Amino acid sequence: MGGFVIKNHSVPGEDHLNRVRVVVFDAQPVTRIGIRAVLEQNAAQVIGEADDEQGLHDLIDEQEPDVAVVDPSLAYPIGPVSMVRSLFKRPNCPYVVVFSSIRSRELLLPFYLLGVCGYVSKDAQPQRLIQAIHDAAQGRQDWFIGTMENQRNGGAHMNRLSPRERDVLTLMSMRLTNAEIAKELTISLQTVKNHTSSVLRKLGLNNRTEVMGWISAPKK
Template sequence: MTRVVVADDQPVVLEGFTTILGATSDLEVVGTARDGVELVTLVAATRPDVALVDVRMPRLDGIAATARVRAAHPGTHVIVLTTFDLDEYVTRALEAGASGFLLKDVPAARLVEGVRLVAAGALLLGPRVARHLLADVDAAPRREVPGVDRLTPREREVLTVVAGGLSNAEVAAKLGIGEQTVKTHVSELLRKLARRDRAQLVVAAYEAGVVVPG
């Protein structure tokens, strides 16, 4: 059973998402929050697998709340919810540790699928989000990312595939290696690049030019 919390300052969104997720046999909503401060407290108390977090909330916004949640509870994956154009949020949210994005008017089936994917370790980066991320990176000067020069050819290959948002199982299938081997490579990538999670690996891959926009 995947445990989920939902944070949004709009009661209709909380009720709608809770109803949809609660009607799914393998998902359980273990709590809701109306702002970022409540979310941080809620995650500490319930230790969910996935948190759905509105990007704009009172007291503590979704990106700041995501950073706190991921720092204190790395086992909780965060999906950022928004009704807004994503340009200004994409890179900041990924750097904060978000595993993906969903629009608040997402169809019920896509919402459920997204939660399952993120719980399994995948990144939820649709084409629109990917375009914004590439635009952000393309507009910025290339940065030297410490540790990239120490990556093995296989680690670079795994990093390139992970940057596409694939889960460990999907990376394993694509590269023809075992899932446990992928987990080992991802752990080494996190260690060598001094990154906290897969989302930050994606940002590092583009910043360092390991993955090139285009």
């Protein structure tokens, strides 16, 4: 059965010219209505809503939003990280803000590594979501559990990782084996091992067990 999609085809007037154009992905109608009400009073225009992944992809193709506000924890059956990764594989991917009840650093790290611009908890004040969306529209990364770089041991070394090394670290954080990472990224097992060794060296870690500890640990 198809998902629920709302598209706003109205032509924006002069007062909408500088508004951030937003699509919303959330399985809960009340949440979508609340986001729309808050954003449209604060220089943003919600141009579409969806409650499943295909509906979100269709909206992005048709509406070309500036920002997508998503709750990936509600993505079934593919899972939250795979859902966000599917967005970043699209040539027309908008900036992404995660608006979710996920709070674990370990669970949030993959989104950060993928390049998600912002995270806002669903129990945050509305102004934080508004700020995250406007920052995202300008390409700024804003995480309202504190900046991820500043929350973990070795965060200063994150910028040393290449894009492919970030991909590997993202999948390592999901506890995929080297063979599973190779299949996911369509690269050889030896290439995965090389990237893994490079990630460990750059983060000053010795093995996967230390990687998982590094993910979970706040910066001291």
